[in-house]
Amino acid sequence: MRMRPKVSVVGAGNVGASVAQYTVEKELADVVLVDIIKGLPHGKALDLLHAGPIHGYDSQLIGSNDYGPTGESDIVVITAGLARKPGMSRDDLLFKNAEIMGAVVDQVAARSPSAILIVVANPLDAMTYLAWKKSGFPTERVVGMAGILDSARFRTFVALELGVSVENVSAFVLGGHGDTMVPLPRYCTVAGIPITELLSKEQIDAIVDRTRHGGAEIVNLLKAGGAYYAPGAAVTEMIEAILKNKKKILPCATYLNGEYGIKGLYVGVPVKLGRGGVEQVIEVKLRPEEQAAFEKSAESVRELVKKLKL
Ligand code: NAD
Numbered sequence: 001m002r003m004r005p006k007v008s009v010v011g012a013g014n015v016g017a018s019v020a021q022y023t024v025e026k027e028l029a030d031v032v033l034v035d036i037i038k039g040l041p042h043g044k045a046l047d048l049l050h051a052g053p054i055h056g057y058d059s060q061l062i063g064s065n066d067y068g069p070t071g072e073s074d075i076v077v078i079t080a081g082l083a084r085k086p087g088m089s090r091d092d093l094l095f096k097n098a099e100i101m102g103a104v105v106d107q108v109a110a111r112s113p114s115a116i117l118i119v120v121a122n123p124l125d126a127m128t129y130l131a132w133k134k135s136g137f138p139t140e141r142v143v144g145m146a147g148i149l150d151s152a153r154f155r156t157f158v159a160l161e162l163g164v165s166v167e168n169v170s171a172f173v174l175g176g177h178g179d180t181m182v183p184l185p186r187y188c189t190v191a192g193i194p195i196t197e198l199l200s201k202e203q204i205d206a207i208v209d210r211t212r213h214g215g216a217e218i219v220n221l222l223k224a225g226g227a228y229y230a231p232g233a234a235v236t237e238m239i240e241a242i243l244k245n246k247k248k249i250l251p252c253a254t255y256l257n258g259e260y261g262i263k264g265l266y267v268g269v270p271v272k273l274g275r276g277g278v279e280q281v282i283e284v285k286l287r288p289e290e291q292a293a294f295e296k297s298a299e300s301v302r303e304l305v306k307k308l309k310l
Helices: 016-025 042-054 089-110 124-135 147-162 200-210 214-222 227-243 288-308
Strands: 004-008 030-034 060-065 075-078 116-119 142-144 246-259 263-274 277-281
Touching: 004 016, 016 030, 016 042, 016 227, 016 277, 030 042, 030 089, 042 060, 042 124, 075 142, 075 227, 089 116, 089 124, 089 288, 116 124, 116 227, 116 277, 124 142, 124 246, 142 263, 147 200, 147 227, 147 246, 147 263, 200 214, 200 263, 227 246, 227 263, 263 288
Parallel strands: 004 030, 004 075, 030 060, 075 116, 116 142
Antiparallel strands: 142 246, 246 263, 263 277
């Protein structure tokens, strides 16, 4: 009898391993790690299994170079792909990662036709669109992770600036996962108080700018590869919201069908995540300058998707 849900994580690199770690630490599911590198997913799965007695989890972990063990997954997280190096933009990864994404989706969609796909590989919004197209899944079961990470970075910087708990800070960031993302300061609050009441325009502008370049800041520090702890935590929050049917409102890359004036594109907006995947797109009223920034961001996603010639 299968007791726990199954989460497969394709790409057992930095982000994939963090997702696996946080998922079993919360005992949300059993985890299958898949990668093309021989031994890598097996080694990481076994190592994480050995941490179980210490952390107190009974979640099972399996590593594999093929997709057999992923069958009938509840959720498949796709991190497989190249990560950025210093000087590279997320968009520079487009064609190589599209090739990988296409191959991975063919494999997982056939074996887990009822799964929810969480896409992580960059450029995120275009890769999520590709995964949706390739899988043939309904839009509510294909979603991309980016906004939770971008919002978490924003929240961290606000908390640091004000010297308050990160738990008091909520934020949201709209748009594509790239330099055109749109952090919305007036929807960012500290214990319910908008940050526009607590911070000067200069302070907020500096936080917005650091959030926009938060990924690049880490790539420049690490030199080889990008961020993975916070991305892993962000994916795990989505997994938890889905498996526990929490109906949590989180910013995610989702298919827009006219909402926010955008049609036929994956872009980041707040959604309600539950057992059905994206159960609702939450529309907030934007001011003209915010709408313009959002449309500019969506346009840059559309340009990338066009290049994929799907
Ligand atoms: P990584 O290099 O550490 O791991 C990627 C893994 O994918 C590697 O182990 C590689 O062997 C594997 N892989 C490559 N091709 C594969 C295939 N065809 N099948 C199975 N596995 C395959 O990179 P990472 O730091 O984990 O980042 C992974 C991706 O996630 C990158 O594209 C990165 O830009 C992206 N990312 C996105 C976000 C976000 O907010 N959406 C955040 C961080 C990273």
